[in-house]
Amino acid sequence: MNHHELAQQIVDRVGGPTNVIKVIHCITRLRFFLKDETIADTEAINELKGVMSVVKSGGQYQVVIGSQVGAVYSEVIEILGEKFTGEETSAKEEVQVTEKKKNVFNRFLETLTGTITPVIGPLAAAGILKGILALLTIFKLITAESGAYLLLNALADALFYFFPILLGFSAGKKLKTKPYIPAIIGAALVHPTVVAQIANVDLDFFGIPVVLMNYASSVFPVLVAAWLCSYVEKWLNKKLPSATQLILTPLFTMIVVGVLTFLLIGPVITFLSGQLATVVFWIYNLSPMITGFILGGFWQILVIFGLHWGMLPISIGNFMANGHDPLLAILAVSIFCQLGAALGMLIKTKDPIQKEIAAGATISAMFGVTEPTLYGICLKFKRVLWFSILGGGIGGAIMGAMNAEAYGVAGGVFSLFGGINPAGIDHSFYAMLISFVVAVFGTAALVFIFGYEKRKKKGEM
Structure with a gap:
């Protein structure tokens, strides 16, 4: 190119x-x-x-x-x-x-896309590193007390613990406000002295009761804080003399939004996001197998329209809060099936142009990027799209039936590391392996056996 x-x-x-x-x-x-x-x-x-x-x-x-x-x-x-x-x-x-x-929904999705996309790569890298560490300790190549484990684990855990800082900076850039202020507010949420006072029920701010929560790894409070920063900063720049804006605008923004985040935004948003997660997982628990089939099969359709960003923060928020999440495990399968679709196309087609597209799509899907498969293959050949939906649906149903959890955020073949429980390999990893085989090789087999184009009937042009 x-x-x-x-x-x-x-x-x-x-x-x-x-x-x-x-x-x-x-x-x-x-x-x-x-x-x-x-x-x-x-x-x-x-x-x-x-x-x-x-x-x-x-x-x-x-x-x-x-x-x-x-x-x-x-x-x-x-x-x-x-x-x-x-x-x-x-x-x-x-x-x-x-x-x-x-409309409001489109602006919301665009903000989420612009905020979360920059941290997806580092998030996946940290998840893979945690999976590698788990394997190294399981096979006794290193011990949890060793210096190697200490340093590598610090690198893997840093993003998760200080996630509000990175997310605040990313949200600030997206919302066109000075990103360091939301990042500072995110840092304040996880400041050691603040964390140490979480159990203090008598804490107040000039007589106003303060309800502290554990905001380490949180997602939504700092996003709302960054959004509020964008408005406060613009208002202050209109009201303050230009000579004072360099110092006074960030000062007042930090104080106003920071205090509001501790007193109101943090507790309220944490409660609401918790309720939203409760509803989502109530639906999931009605039938994990059916939920797995629907998400595993049809998630990539949401990717086409960019609607997946509306749900992804819920899963990431749950993962950050608990250290694992069943929906992220199922969503990994939706990437597996696209890998299978691209691989099947690569093996089946004799068209040099389609083979070139399929080769690139296969490599991309291995690393968790599915758009080349979706746009280059599935939307052009609807039969392949349906095969990928079937393969992903069955793989997702297996994940749901086995109550698998993701312990890391990664895409493509690296999702296998995400299925490793830091406490030791369990049913989640085996479910991930089985689903990988079904979604990848099952989808590829369907494409290879039945082809990617509808066969023309005799006499058709």
């Missing part, structure tokens, strides 16, 4: 620099904010070699590239200029044009 050539072709076909307000990217997609989407030549973009699909969602014009999106994005910025990255504070035009296109 010639990254510069592809970038130039995409920019030309979305209407040129004059039609672009901002462009960002996630794991597989270029996300354009356009002044007028009707100018963009979607059909021509879809036909470009290196483009898998175009998705219009939440005021964004999304061009699906796959694993090489970072390189293409760099070339796009080279063509457009740095001002189109949206890092500058003067984003009024973007707000005026795009916010009109978005």
Whole structure:
């Protein structure tokens, strides 16, 4: 792939620099904010070699590239200029044009996407490291008392314990507020002296009772705090003299939002998120097998429309609070089946172009990135899509029936490490292995045996 050539072709076909307000990217997609989407030549973009699909969602014009999106994005910025990255504070035009296109739900999903996507990679890396440590101790290659274990475990645990800090920084960047203030508030939530006072029922703030909770590994309180920071900061910048804004704006933002987070936001959001998790897991417990079949089979359909971001924080929040989560275990299977679909296509097809697409999709799916399979194969060949739904559904049902839990957040083949209980290998790891075999090789076998295209009847053209 010639990254510069592809970038130039995409920019030309979305209407040129004059039609672009901002462009960002996630794991597989270029996300354009356009002044007028009707100018963009979607059909021509879809036909470009290196483009898998175009998705219009939440005021964004999304061009699906796959694993090489970072390189293409760099070339796009080279063509457009740095001002189109949206890092500058003067984003009024973007707000005026795009916010009109978005409803509250779309804005919520976009914020979650932009906040959580940057930490997914480190989250997965920490989960894999914890799985490796568990294996090393199980097979007595190291002991829990050794210096090697101490250092590696600190690296693996740091992200989970200090998650509010990283999430605060990420949310601050996404919400276009100074990210260090939400990060500081996140740090205050897990400050050792605060944690030490959790059991103190007599604590107050100038006479106002303070209900402290354990916010280590929490997700939602700091997200709400970051959202509030974005409004307080803008209001202060309008009211304060420009000469004082450098110091006074962060000072007042930190005090106002920080205190509100401890007194109100933290306790209320923690309670509400707990109730939401209770409802979700009440549904799951009605029939783990049926829930497993539905999530394992159809989760990737939500990925296509970007709706998976609405549920993912619930599972991550539950995982952070308890150290394990059954839904994340089932969602791993939804990636396994896409790996199986790509692998089956790679083995079955004789078309050199499809084989090239399938090879890239197989490698991407092994690392947990499924968009190349979804857009490059499943949406083009509906038979493969249904095979992947069946394979993922059966694998998910197995996970549910065996009450499997995920002890790490990882994607692709690395999800197998997530099935390892730090206390020792148990039913979750065996369920993960069985589901892996069923979802990957079962889906691949279906594609290989029955083919990826509907066979034409005799006489059909």
